Amino acid sequence: MKVVILDSYSVTQDDLNWPGLPADEVKVYDRTRPEDTIARCLEADAVLTNKVVFSAETIAALPHLRYIGVLATGYNVVDCEAARERGIVVTNIPAYSTASVAQLVFAHLLNVSNQVAHYADSNHQNSDHPSRWTTAPDFLWTDTPLTELAGKVMGIYGLGAIGSAVARIAVAFGMKVLAVTSKMPEELPPGVEKTEWDTLLSKADVLSLHCPLTPRTRMMINKEVLDCMKPTAILINTGRGPLVDEQAVATALQDNRLAAYCTDVLSTEPPAADNPLLSAPRCNITPHIAWATREARQRLMHIALANLQAFVEGEPVNVVNR
DSSP, rough: EEEEEOOHHHHHHHTOOOOOSSSSEEESSSSOOOGGHHHHHTTEEEEEEEEEBBBBHHHHHHOOOOEEESSSSSSSTTHHHHHTTTTOOOETTTTTHHHOOOOHHHHHHHHHHHHHHHHHHOOOOSOOOOOGGOOOOOSSOSSSOOOOTOOOOEEEEESSSHHHHHHHHHHHHHEEEEEEEEOGGGOTTTTTOOOEEEEEHHHHHHHHHOOOOTTTTTOOOHHHHHHHOTOEEEEOOOGGGBBBBHHHHHHHTTTSSSSEEEHHHSSSSSOOOOOOOGGGGEEEEEETTEEEEHHHHHHHHHHHHOOOOOOHHTTOOSSSSS
16 A cells, blocks of 8 residues: 655654555655645555645545545644545544643733733843843832632633633633533533523633634624623634634734733734734744644644554544544
């Protein structure tokens, strides 16, 4: 069997190597341009892809292809129906980054509530800029409000694996947790209360998005929704960039109708230079790194290997296009 890995670097980076794959021949590419996909996969029986797109046209041009392993939880890069019609198995990597994504949610939240990066930067001293603390008239130095999370309302939209992990951490911080979810109340983690969307918007001090991108959730955060939120609220998005109307969020920040926006995802990645969020005040952007801890990437690679091995043995797992 011939296996091609099309965009390996995003997973391996500079600190991991692929374990042995069940294949006679493996070709590994750090990155693949769209125009090179067919040529690189023409003889492949199986391909592994993170963000390289497999459209119906691409799939039709690959006569030997029998397996597509998506190196992520989301699998919208593959036309799954076209693959199913061709008898091609498509798999994904579920729940590999739950802890890492939940961790980044609170890294963002604590950075906003405690202004950690701001104060750390203010005390970085060089020849041109002395530490702000060294010139303070008191034993402490502050120039921003600081916020305690205990007692605040954490709103969560979507209570899957990551949303549930975020809820548990919020409860540990002493926050009141409200969630919009399809789960029944008895299925919720301890300390979590099910509520309606309108109630969540009006009560949340923090709103964290943990739902898939669908036609219904695309731009679910828009001007009308933002107008229903507290102007002191913090919005966090570690799901998908198009869950929010980026111009509406940027305008809300500029008009002081939103306290902060923390996001690890944007509508286009890498972002265009004119993305309004790049210059919006109190907008904290990380470059799609929530999933990318070494531990999570290692877990992803092992699951990808297990997925491929199960396919070779005729009992595929984590199939998304049955």
